[in-house]
Amino acid sequence: MTNSLLEVRDLRTDFLLKSGRLRVVDGVSLTVEPGQALAIVGESGSGKSITMRSVMRVLPKTARIAGGSVRLDGRELTELPERQMRQVRGRQIGMVFQNAMEALNPTLTLERQLTEHLSWHGICGKAEARRRAIETLGDVGIPEPEKRIRTYPFQLSGGMRQRAMIAMAMVARPSLLIADEPTTAVDVTVQRQILDLLAEFKARGTGIVMITHDLGVARYFCDDAVVMYAGRIVERAPVRELLARPSHPYSTGLFRSTIEVGGRDRALAPIPGAPPDLAQRPPGCAFHPRCERAESVCRENEQMLLPLTVNGVSRGTSGRPGAVREAACWKVAAHG
Amino acid sequence: MALAEATEPTGSIEAVKARGHWAGAWARFRANRLAFISLIFCGLLVITAIAAPWIAPYHFTETDPTARLAPIGADGHWLGTDMLGRDLFSRMIYGLRTALFVAFGAELASLVVAIVIGLSAGYIGGRVDQGLMGITDVMYAFPSYLFAIVLVTVMGRSLWAVMLAIGISSWVTQARLVRAQVLSVKEREYIEAARSMGASGTTISFRYILPNAVGPLLVTTSFAIPAAIGAEAGLALLGLGVQPPTPSWGSMISEGTSYILAAPHLLLFPAGMFALTLLAFTWVGDGVRDAFDANGESR
Numbered sequence: 001m002t003n004s005l006l007e008v009r010d011l012r013t014d015f016l017l018k019s020g021r022l023r024v025v026d027g028v029s030l031t032v033e034p035g036q037a038l039a040i041v042g043e044s045g046s047g048k049s050i051t052m053r054s055v056m057r058v059l060p061k062t063a064r065i066a067g068g069s070v071r072l073d074g075r076e077l078t079e080l081p082e083r084q085m086r087q088v089r090g091r092q093i094g095m096v097f098q099n100a101m102e103a104l105n106p107t108l109t110l111e112r113q114l115t116e117h118l119s120w121h122g123i124c125g126k127a128e129a130r131r132r133a134i135e136t137l138g139d140v141g142i143p144e145p146e147k148r149i150r151t152y153p154f155q156l157s158g159g160m161r162q163r164a165m166i167a168m169a170m171v172a173r174p175s176l177l178i179a180d181e182p183t184t185a186v187d188v189t190v191q192r193q194i195l196d197l198l199a200e201f202k203a204r205g206t207g208i209v210m211i212t213h214d215l216g217v218a219r220y221f222c223d224d225a226v227v228m229y230a231g232r233i234v235e236r237a238p239v240r241e242l243l244a245r246p247s248h249p250y251s252t253g254l255f256r257s258t259i260e261v262g263g264r265d266r267a268l269a270p271i272p273g274a275p276p277d278l279a280q281r282p283p284g285c286a287f288h289p290r291c292e293r294a295e296s297v298c299r300e301n302e303q304m305l306l307p308l309t310v311n312g313v314s315r316g317t318s319g320r321p322g323a324v325r326e327a328a329c330w331k332v333a334a335h336g
Numbered sequence: 337m338a339l340a341e342a343t344e345p346t347g348s349i350e351a352v353k354a355r356g357h358w359a360g361a362w363a364r365f366r367a368n369r370l371a372f373i374s375l376i377f378c379g380l381l382v383i384t385a386i387a388a389p390w391i392a393p394y395h396f397t398e399t400d401p402t403a404r405l406a407p408i409g410a411d412g413h414w415l416g417t418d419m420l421g422r423d424l425f426s427r428m429i430y431g432l433r434t435a436l437f438v439a440f441g442a443e444l445a446s447l448v449v450a451i452v453i454g455l456s457a458g459y460i461g462g463r464v465d466q467g468l469m470g471i472t473d474v475m476y477a478f479p480s481y482l483f484a485i486v487l488v489t490v491m492g493r494s495l496w497a498v499m500l501a502i503g504i505s506s507w508v509t510q511a512r513l514v515r516a517q518v519l520s521v522k523e524r525e526y527i528e529a530a531r532s533m534g535a536s537g538t539t540i541s542f543r544y545i546l547p548n549a550v551g552p553l554l555v556t557t558s559f560a561i562p563a564a565i566g567a568e569a570g571l572a573l574l575g576l577g578v579q580p581p582t583p584s585w586g587s588m589i590s591e592g593t594s595y596i597l598a599a600p601h602l603l604l605f606p607a608g609m610f611a612l613t614l615l616a617f618t619w620v621g622d623g624v625r626d627a628f629d630a631n632g633e634s635r
Contacts (some may be wrong), residue, residue: 090534
């Protein structure tokens with residue numbers, strides 16, 4: 001596992017508030033291999049976005065990485081000076097945002113936005129940058145890219161804009177792409193196209209981290225998934241297995257509260273309650289107040305990620321090297 | 337978002353011709369007839385002011401002893417002359433030059449100061465923000481005419497002193513506006529996107545924040561210009577304007593009041609032109625404001 005593209009170990013991120021430190025990412029570990037996609041699933045406020053922003057070190061001013069390690073191609077990022085970190089962003093790690101209208105600068109043409117960072121990073125000259133930008137716009141399926149490149153973001157349709165943003169993230173050919181809910185703000189018809197596009201980059205060897213709360217999106221092209229709750233990973237599994245048999249009660253709840261086309265025979269069962277206020281983190285397992293299987297032990301003992309026992313695990317896990325199944329719940333770890 | 341979608345050109349690529357961020361505002365401005373005519377008028381005023389030495393028939397100090405207080409239509413002085421026999425038309429043109437020079441100079445200077453201070457305060461934040469805004473608040477609390485009087489007394493009644501006196505009272509509100517804009521633009525997702533592309537702080541402030549923050553600044557500036565023209569005349573009226581014999585509409589109006597019965601044109605023409613100029617610049621300001629309002633800043 002020494003050649004992982006991205007290796008995050010025990011990452012912790014705090015928000016510095018007047019009332020003290022608030023831990024929003026608490027001991028997250030994850031691994032992404034080249035050409036593989038990892039889904040980070042969880043509700044809003046579960047810390048999934050902050051985890052990936054910690055990796056890129058583009059956190060809000062009040063946030064600090066409190067510990068842990070982030071290695072990209074074996075290079076430690078958490079201790080890199082800001083100047084060198086800037087060279088990593090956009091060049092080695094690309095980021096796709098939820099809403100392209102918001103994430104593209106309305107005062108710059110696509111050409112400017114797609115080529116500027118190439119010259120910041122000293123990757124190539126202006127003419128070459130323009131050629132690459134046009135090529136990438138073509139790659140993401142924008143027709144007549146040499147014409148479109150002169151337009152402003154607001155002159156494009158929603159789907160085109162999303163493609164343009166992916167082009168912006170991919171024009172420097174980063175080895176890792178972080179996609180933060182890339183399909184949440186677009187029409188369902190566009191959703192599929194965007195996912196196909198990302199799948200294509202994945203097939204070319206780009207490692208992808210997909211932040212999503214949509215399990216369907218995760219299933220469409222991710223290999224592995226981690227489920228986050230209250231800043232911690234509560235379950236880790238290959239996506240198909242997670243969807244086939246979620247084991248952590250939270251994953252189960254998340255799955256049951258998802259609307260699926262054609263899933264009329266399955267009753268919707270939203271998880272009762274709301275995610276906890278991290279300032280008043282419930283003792284023991286943070287999910288216990290909302291968990292229907294909670295017992296007194298859950299209130300007392302913190303839950304660690306534990307490998308699921310072999311007899312309860314489906315055959316799929318052994319199919320791929322490096323695939324792990326873990327859950328942070330003593331009940332499922334014991335019974336599978 | 338939904339609105340933007342609906343009004344978007346969905347047709348051929350030709351319809352989506354590269355059009356600047358400002359093009360829409362310009363189109364709306366042009367559709368506003370009053371504003372557009374005012375702009376043309378203001379343009380003519382600016383040209384007249386620049387070309388004053390070539391347009392004015394006489395120099396503003398040139399006296400004609402044979403024709404003092406000459407009436408309108410007098411031989412060689414079609415708008416008449418003042419009590420010293422100086423050509424009124426020429427003096428009004430030079431007065432326009434003074435007014436516009438002071439107004440544009442003061443607003444340009446205050447704009448530069450406001451952008452530097454507002455951008456630093458908003459972008460850097462923390463102590464820098466507190467310090468800069470503290471200074472700004474002190475300046476804001478200071479009565480601007482009092483400041484102008486002190487400044488003109490100390491520096492003398494030069495063009496530069498008047499310009500500085502007006503500029504100093506005007507940068508304060510502008511700087512606050514810039515800061516407020518920067519604070520709101522800073523939170524936009526494209527700033528984060530730029531950061532995640534590896535942009536440096538300087539790139540972000542000048543390429544990403546500033547262009548998105550200046551829209552409202554253009555509006556306030558277009559209103560600040562007529563205000564500065566008025567302030568220049570006001571200072572001159574109080575005897576704090578530029579040193580005579582350099583003409584200023586304010587001092588001409590003040591002199592004209594002494595001859596209101598003998599030679600009413602000495603008051604009426606400068607006052608009329610002053611009012612017209614102020615009105616035209618204000619209408620341009622209105623047009624600019626409306627043009628940007630319709631821009632859907634709420635994108």
